[in-house]
Amino acid sequence: xxxxxxxxxxxxxxxxxxxxxxxxxxxxxxxxxxxxxxxxxxxxxxxxxxxxxxxxxxxxxxxxxxxxxxxxxxxxxxxxxxxxxxxxxxxxxxxxxxxxxxxxxxxxxxxxxxxxxxxxxxxxxxxxxxxxxxxxxxxxxxxxxxxxxxxxxxxxxxxxxxxxxxxxxxxxxxxxxxxxxxxxxxxxxxxxxxxxxxxxxxxxxxxxxxxxxxxxxxxxxxxxxxxxxxxxxxxxxxxxxxxxxxxxxxxxxxxxxxxxxxxxxxxxxxxxxxxxxxxxxxxxxxxxxxxxxxxxxxxxxxxxxxxxxxxxxxxxxxxxxxxxxxxxxxxxxxxxxxxxxxxxxxxxxxxxxxxxxxxxxxxxxxxxxxxxxxxxxxxxxxxxxxxxxxxxxxxxxxxxxxxxxxxxxxxxxxx
Ligand SMILES: [Mg+2]
Numbered sequence: 001x002x003x004x005x006x007x008x009x010x011x012x013x014x015x016x017x018x019x020x021x022x023x024x025x026x027x028x029x030x031x032x033x034x035x036x037x038x039x040x041x042x043x044x045x046x047x048x049x050x051x052x053x054x055x056x057x058x059x060x061x062x063x064x065x066x067x068x069x070x071x072x073x074x075x076x077x078x079x080x081x082x083x084x085x086x087x088x089x090x091x092x093x094x095x096x097x098x099x100x101x102x103x104x105x106x107x108x109x110x111x112x113x114x115x116x117x118x119x120x121x122x123x124x125x126x127x128x129x130x131x132x133x134x135x136x137x138x139x140x141x142x143x144x145x146x147x148x149x150x151x152x153x154x155x156x157x158x159x160x161x162x163x164x165x166x167x168x169x170x171x172x173x174x175x176x177x178x179x180x181x182x183x184x185x186x187x188x189x190x191x192x193x194x195x196x197x198x199x200x201x202x203x204x205x206x207x208x209x210x211x212x213x214x215x216x217x218x219x220x221x222x223x224x225x226x227x228x229x230x231x232x233x234x235x236x237x238x239x240x241x242x243x244x245x246x247x248x249x250x251x252x253x254x255x256x257x258x259x260x261x262x263x264x265x266x267x268x269x270x271x272x273x274x275x276x277x278x279x280x281x282x283x284x285x286x287x288x289x290x291x292x293x294x295x296x297x298x299x300x301x302x303x304x305x306x307x308x309x310x311x312x313x314x315x316x317x318x319x320x321x322x323x324x325x326x327x328x329x330x331x332x333x334x335x336x337x338x339x340x341x342x343x344x345x346x347x348x349x350x351x352x353x354x355x356x357x358x359x360x361x362x363x364x365x366x367x368x369x370x371x372x373x374x375x376x377x378x379x380x381x382x383x384x385x386x387x388x389x390x391x392x393x394x395x396x397x398x399x400x401x402x403x404x405x406x407x408x409x410x411x412x413x414x415x
Contacts, residue, residue, distance in 0.1 A: 110162025201356035251322025270394030
């Protein structure tokens with residue numbers, strides 16, 4: 001089509017243009033949308049907006065169309081004629097119809113747009129009321145609501161405009177903690193859909209275990225190591241000192257223990273689904289761990305991770321020496337590695353997601369565009385952008401706006 005053939009644009013009416021809002025409600029079946037628009041087509045109206053949802057088999061279809069020109073129809077009143085025809089059609093289909101006259105389109109949405117994702121297990125009416133009221137209290141308007149998933153949790157996303165993302169976060173975080181649900185607030189926009197990088201902690205995040213405790217069980221010093229780990233995770237001990245102290249207790253262990261520990265590692269429920277879905281969607285995925293490359297290398301291979309970094313247990317003459325080699329991956333190291341992975345992946349930090357549970361994850365969580373505290377210690381939960389407190393790692397996908405249907409499509413994808 002050449003430029004001279006492009007018809008003048010008429011689809012976006014000004015505020016003064018008469019429009020009709022046509023709402024259809026009833027039992028869903030094939031052909032309703034086609035039937036409504038075929039009925040409207042007889043009046044040569046233009047479509048300004050359409051929204052349709054199906055909830056438990058009932059369709060709600062809203063069509064905003066320009067009012068018909070006075071010449072249309074057979075009775076002299078084009079709008080009256082259209083109304084009667086649509087009502088007759090709806091009655092013949094056993095549907096309810098409502099037609100509201102007005103002018104123009106929606107008011108433009110306010111600036112400052114965010115997505116608020118709520119994970120409930122279950123999601124109660126009381127929680128929904130409290131979240132909606134908190135959004136309203138920030139001056140935000142809920143433009144759309146839809147369900148992302150019903151498994152393994154109920155996940156609902158609110159599209160909100162008119163409030164700053166940061167102020168929504170600060171109002172909703174304490175509300176969520178009080179209600180016992182997980183709420184994530186992320187800025188809307190293209191970057192939400194742009195390719196991203198997800199970097200995870202390993203111990204008690206990607207896997208259910210603390211790897212050093214698995215080694216300690218083989219060395220018979222489980223209780224001593226567990227106490228040092230707990231103190232470090234509470235932020236009471238310097239991580240590097242505690243690492244050296246714990247690894248020293250492993251000195252003299254036979255290197256064959258490494259293989260035994262690899263076999264003992266239990267992935268967190270949803271871990272495989274999370275990684276597989278992210279990979280299918282073109283995300284890059286990495287892990288950083290204060291644990292050991294002897295385990296993270298195996299996880300990298302098993303899960304197809306793009307990046308993995310951890311400390312390395314020194315092994316000499318078939319025995320653990322009780323020392324680690326190379327640069328120590330500690331709290332600052334994890335944040336540094338996130339930056340490094342992001343640079344290698346060509347992903348701006350704003351488009352990165354970090355997930356972790358411990359105090360040594362905090363710098364990484366706060367360096368990422370979205371930091372997710374996963375079943376974390378209180379000190380971490382309170383400092384992170386958002387928290388997930390259900391024991392399923394794949395629920396993080398819902399915070400990124402990925403629906404259960406997309407997750408399942410990635411699972412069945414051949415390739
Ligand atoms: Mg951890």
